[in-house]
Amino acid sequence: METAEIRRRWLDYFERNGHTVVPSAPLIYDDPNLLFVNAGMVPMKPYMLGQQTPPWQRATSVQKCLRTGDIEEVGKTSRHGTFFQMNGNFSFGDYFKREAIELAWGLLTAPQSEGGYGLDGDKLWPTVFKDDDEAFALWRDLIGIPAERITRRDENDNYWSMGVPGPGGPSSEIFIDRGGEYGAEGGPSVDEDRYMEIWNLVFMQDELSQVRSKADFDIAGPLPSRNIDTGMGLERIASVLQGKDNLYEIDEVYPVLAKAAEMTGRRYGEHSGHAATSSHPDDVHLRVVADHVRSSLMLIGDGVTPGNEGRGYVLRRMLRRAVRAMRLLGYGGTALPELLPVSLDRMKASYPELESDFGRISQIAYGEEDAFRRTLDQGTTILDTAVTKAKQSAAALGGGSTPTLPGSEAFALHDTYGFPIDLTLEMAAEQGVEVDRDGFRRLMTEQRQRAKDDAKAKKSGHAHTEVWKELRALGATDWQAYQALSTEGKVVGLVSDGERVEGLGEGATGQVVLDRTTFYAESGGQIADEGIITTPTGELRVIDVQRPVKGLVVHTVEVASGEVKVGEDVQAQVDPDWRISACQAHSGTHVVHAALRQVLGPSALQSGSYNKPGYLRLDFAWSSALSAETRSEIEEVANLALRQDLPVSSQYMTLPEAREWGALALFGETYDEQVRVIEIGGPWSRELCGGTHVAHSSQIGALTVTGESSVGSGVRRVEAFVGMDAMRYLATERAIVAEAARLVKAQPGELVDHIEALLARLKHAEREVATLRQQQLQAQAGQLAASATGIGGVRVLTHDAGDAGADDVRTLATSLRDRLGDGEPSVVAVTGTAKGRPLVVVATNARARERGIKAGDLVRTAAGVLGGGGGGKPDIAQGGGTDASAVGAALEAIEAQLHNLAGTR
Structure with missing residues (x-):
């Protein structure tokens, strides 16, 4: 039975039994304490805590969830995953233990031909809280399970709470016996590998006053209204009904794993008798790919875009872990365009919106992979340099010491360049270099602590939510x-x-x-x-x-x-002026969004926005910069909509009705059962929105696009002014053009031609100046060559060229080396200062290099005196620093090093 069918049967069964089917909330949820929805009951918390009155007495859902606390363990075992779906049925003051148990048993054991799951009741083992005699009796007497198959367990296993004062209660878990090949017999208390939990029924009946730990709490008394909260992992029941060992082998996940194996030429499980328990690196990498590709698909579908913090960082990390795993499996090509469509094909049956939005989703994912591939290439170059340096340091110490890459460099690769530490470890080991793991871990710990402190500081803004709950209890505003x-x-x-x-x-x-x-x-x-x-x-x-x-x-x-x-x-x-300007900006945002989609196509979907009186910005899915012509076209389409005086209206409807009507929802937002749809010009612009708006598009006044930029992989940002702010912006631009035209003595319409002519003349003058400077340097070289001195049989020429750039200094150094010839060993060192920053170039001839004198070594010495660094080839090298007053000392340091090499000091 496919996972989509298991999901459908769940919802149909509980709907037939009087439950309202509640759509899954997005993975991004309006809770300051959660990055993502991490449990099926999260959207139901306000009703369970009594903060809101539930709109139904019975409800059922299949909730999308994501847990990332142990992301590093994904793939290493058959249990760890990130994205999962939680089947749930809920009762708010309606039915309780008896009905919850009857409903669970009915769905699990009803024949598949009658819409059930068709499980063998003799293989099901319920557990109950140690003091819950009522639940024990219901399983024994109502359902007919022998007492020896009903296990009593303590607070750690069979009592549920939110970890804070509030509702709690005993639970009853349902386990299935998978057979002797999975472990010892005797029930869940003996072996939870053989006996796998598939459903947890929570009986919320207690009011908890103190919760010190999962097993240590005080019960203040009974709840005024008893509730039922159950959860069944969809992937877990799918593995049972499909005869698979784990979530990686079910129909929604395994096709991605199989495709990755095909692309890399690997065979899943070939290194072990049992793929599910194999810890061979190939199997681990394949499971990482399968999990992270699906999770990334679902996250981007719900509006998350890759970034460097929060939700965006989690997504970026999973995408990059998937790409990296493919590389470690030996696949060097672009992977996501092959893998993501496979995941879509398996998930679209349950989430059809993924298919209609796949243009946006894939654009973001593929853009992130391209960026990471560049990061890997750049990081590899930096790592190779660091490894070479580590080897040189070890060689200088002698005694056969093992080359070690400092933890600070490994951390910089990880933190600054996004280069994964495990890839650093592997690539360094291939070259015989160890990594200071303790130093790396220390820096990572410090960074995590800073992040925790920052999160704590941000969270303190919610420290007084109890005050707001008390005031809300007095009535809604x-x-x-x-x-x-x-x-x-x-x-x-x-x-x-x-x-x-x-x-x-x-x-x-x-x-x-x-x-x-x-x-x-x-x-x-x-x-x-x-x-x-x-x-x-x-x-x-x-x-x-x-x-x-x-x-x-x-x-x-x-x-x-x-x-x-x-x-x-x-x-x-x-303030009426403030409000009208705010309305202009918000309606203008909708107009710009519609104009973007008209010009660029339907995949240019909004992913975020910000508007205030007179100003708006809109982030949208797009992978490349907009040309000036495209920006102009978007601006023209928007202003034509203003000129047409399109009517702006609002309507309330259910979320499914709004989607069917074609209304666009902002990804990542949480919506109520009833949503407000803003329409501008009929179907031209229909969006879910709770903001304030003008009555007609002409009231926006004017709209001018002021900028367009990148804000992340696959995401662009357009900014604009509206109303009087747009007019003021254009007036300022007009004044700038008029002043520029006055300065170049041209009419505004001729300004571009005049500026182009001025730039051409300037470039010509710069070329002439460069030519004269080169001629001057060549003439100067002849005089300088005669001033070379001798150090230990080597002709040495050092010179400070004063205010000279890198090209001039390099040209002078090579010219002087050529003039000294190859008759005897020669070294030339020239310094210069450009924009206040010193630089140094060292050139050596072949005879000097035969004596072991290398330009790179001399440059590093001089650059160290200048407060910087440098390097290059043995024949010519360049460096720089920050202390321009030290150029004389830098040249002296080169001479001192040559004396040391010659043994003349």
Whole structure:
């Protein structure tokens, strides 16, 4: 039975049993404590914690999940993976233990011909919490399982909580006996390899007051409303129903592994009698490829783009680990264009949106692989240089010491260039060089600590969420930002330094919660409104508006005069100029997005945006820079839409209805059951959006594109001004053109031709100056050659050329070497200073090199005095530094080194 069919049967079964089918939330979820959804119940947390009223009593879902805590272990065992899907059924104050157990047993054991999974009930072993006599009795008496097949376990195995005060309860897990070839008999307590868990039923019945650890907590009493939360790993049940040993061999994963094996000429499992348990590097690499390609497909599909931090870094790391694994398997070509379509083919049955969006997804993935391949090439060059240096250092020490690459260099390769440490270890070992692993680990630990400290600092912004939960419990904010700019309201709560207070005095800064407001809270890329709140005795300036918890609008204010107290009636007034400019910018963002798709095609999808009064920026999926002509065309299409005075309207509908209607959703956003669709000019622009907008496109006024740039692999950014800011920008540009035309004494229309002519004359003059300088140097060389001195039988000529660039210094050095001839050993060293930075060039003739004198060695000596470094070939080498006052000392250092070589000092 294919995984998509297992998924379909799950949803159909619970829908037939009165459950509402809830679509999977995106992997990116609106929770400050989570990078990704990591469990099937995460979207249900607000209902379980009592923060929100569930819209249904019974629900079921197949939730996309991603866990990256042990990403380094992926592939090394058959258990570790990153992306997975969790089947769940939930009851909120409806059914409880009896029905949950009956429903689970019914689906598992019903014949496949009747829509079930057709498992043999005699192979199923339930576990229950040690004190849960009710669950034990239900399994024994209701289901008919012999008591010896029901295992009682303690808090570590069969009690569930969120790790914080709140709901918790005993659980009942269902295991399946896979047979004697997997281990010893005797049940889950004896061997959890043979007896594999496939379903966990959680009976939320307790209110926990203290949670000190998974097995140490206090129960304050029963929950007011008992809930059911169950979870079945889709990949795990698929392995059972498909007769496979592990997730890597099921139908949604194995085809990628097989394709990777075909591309690399490797055979999965050939080094072991059992592929699933093989730890041979080839099998590990193949499993890494299979897991990471699928996970990357799902992450990009949900709006994540590769980056250097947070979610983007996780994606980048997985893509690069997959590419690197292919290289380690001996495949040197571009891999993802071969592998990603295979994963799409297996996943699109469950997630059809992946196929329609594959143009964007593949563009991002392939762009990242191309960038990483360049990184590997660059890193290999840098590593080779570092390895050579390590060998030279070991040789200088003598005594047969092993060459060692410093941990700092390995860390720089990893951190600065993205070069994986395991590749550094492998490539260094191939050349007989060890790596200072302890030094590398120390630097990595320091970096991780900095990251933790940074995350802790950021997380502290959420330290007072309990305050917002308390205020939210008093009722949701009546939010009227779409209807009006001014409204009367009552002060529900005041917060200062994270604590609730009764009042704020003049000059204070704090947060105000009203029962009703017209202020727009920052979301969807649009910044918050500004304005004032007038109290009976004073005035508050609103400087920010946020939603710390769903349904609650919080205003950050500065008390300009008087005071504000809890319970007072106030007047909330949005700055009308601010709002209209913000509306122009947000509607302008939609117009630019539609123009991009019209000019570039449907794959140019928005991946992020930011807009404030008068300004917008939009990130979109695209792999190459836009030409000036393309930018101009996008700007023209956008302004034609403004000129046509297209109507702007909003409608509410369900998310499936919006998708069917063709509305575009911003990747990575979380949407409610009911969504708001903004339409500009009918189907020309339809997007899910909660922002404020103009009523007609002409009200945007004007739109001018000011820039376009790269912000990551496969992602470009376009910036623009709208309204009066666009007019001011164009006025400034016009003034610059007029001034430039005045300076070159030309009409504005002739400016380009005049500038091109000036540049041509300038280049001609620069060539003439260069020619004269070369002639001057040649003439000077003749005089300098006569000043060469002797050191130990070597003719030595050192000279400071003053303000001279690298080309001039190099030319002079080679010219002087040629003039000294090959009759006897000769060394020439010339310094110069360009833009305040010193440089040095050393040239040697063949006779000098025969005596072991190398230009690179002499340059490194001089560059060290200059505060820098350098190198090159034995016949000519170049270096530089930062201390221009030390050029004389640098030349003296070269002479001193020659004396040492000759033994004359």
